[in-house]
Amino acid sequence: MPLKDYGVWKATPTSFTVERSDKDPVSPHGHLTFKDGVSSKKLSSAINVKSISSDSRLVYWLIQDFKHPLTAxxxxxxxxFHRLTKDQRDIALDILRSNVVNVQDGSVVPHDLPGDKNDIVDFIQPFFDNAINKKATVYIYGEQYSGKDGLHDVHMNQGSDGKFRSSNGVYQDGSVIVEFADGHWEAFFIAFASQTAETDDKGQPKGPSLGELLGKKAQPGGGNDNPDEGDKEPGDGGEGPSRPSDAVVAIAAALVNPDGPDGGENPEIVYVVNNGPSSVSLKGWTIENQMGNSFAIPASSVLKVQGDKEGFNVKGVPLSNKGGSIILKNAEKQVVDKVSYTKTQASQSGALVYFR
Known part of the structure; x- marks a missing residue:
């Protein structure tokens, strides 16, 4: 098995940060810290968010209602940490063979672009933020560091060519799978666009790359990739997401249906992101729903750099589970961004709704 210490780590996530191009333009990573109640070491995992091959894009599969025998x-x-071999096929992971994803559902994205919901950072940061806020349990697949204090290779580990060919193998793929207290599971799978969508029995590349296979489909940030959402049912929140394409600050995601009864202790949360090159103070800004209820963002809130995100518990601004709109206004009461979500999108308790 090419990866020497492949396995899965069961733990509780504590923080997640991710590097954009200004921090590392060549080989940026996300950095997840976690604790397991067993090790006394400071535990962390490095997660690739860009390839160093000629095609630097990634492919990701985000599954917010992950159901698979693997979860049991x-x-x-x-x-x-639990070391695994390729023969433990009931728990060792293979993105192409374990039936955990439909390969065709993957999205090809670059590392870092101006704008919202058009690069890998825009999707992976809210995924981990939600897991951390919910004190969920994470199962991180990858190769253990030699110091036994974390994992890397948290991505597909087959179908590579060139200097990475020696690392190919079957049933040794990385990923992050999350178990929430309410019983639902989520998963985030990553591959490099240069890796192939098919491999032989040793994990060596066969056929077209994932970038070639998926590159022609509609991608995040490139328009509506859910054509069935064009016809909304009553109560589904109107005509779907809308926003100025050059919004410097935008609504990235929202927890519109938190666990527990409506009005309970678990808050509804709206995440906003800085898409511009400069720091933005949110003093005087508000978040509103379609009924005109308004939440005042704390005056101390500042999105310091491009890609900076912050989540706000919008107390007093109910987000309907039947669909609705979320409106972001600046200190001059101008609409900076407006998004809509459907009844279907809000149906999964405890899951984030991502906006394009």
């Missing part, structure tokens, strides 16, 4: 195996694990 993961749930039974004790906290800590």
């Amino acid at each position: 195996k993961l749930k039974s694990l004790s906290p800590g």
